[in-house]
Amino acid sequence: MSSVSNLQLYTLANIYINGSLLAEEASVTIDRATNSQQIITVAKGYAGESPGAPMTEMSIENVVPAADFELNPGKFMGTLQIVEFTAFAAGRTLTFKGFIISDNFSHAANTASKLGFKCRGSFSDWQ
Secondary structure (H helix, E strand, O other): OOOOOOOOOOOOEEEEEOOEEOOOEEEEEEEEEOOOEEEEEOOOEEEEEEOOOOEEEEEEEEEOOOOOOOOOOHHHHOOOOOEEEEEEEOOEEEEEEEEEEEEEEEOOOOOOOEEEEEEEEEOOOOO
């Protein structure tokens, strides 16, 4: 019997928009892409990558209290207002500026109502 344990503590993530915590955030997905284009030649086959326009995208789902939405994405979407997004996870911070580009509301029996929204902005690295 080994006394070595495989147990460890795993990270939480907190999301902030314009410096305000999204306390009702239920899930978040962060995607970063180089948007580079593959270069194919007859002689070499795959020859490398041509730089593209890198970006960061974030999808957030917030549960919705009966009183009101914690955040109304429409006020940012209607005027394409620049927003600062910050994620804290694993002892690191990812911050980028961009736009809320879409949202959706869902409700069903025996499940929490959710307001989802997608954000897109400049490429950023975890600091």
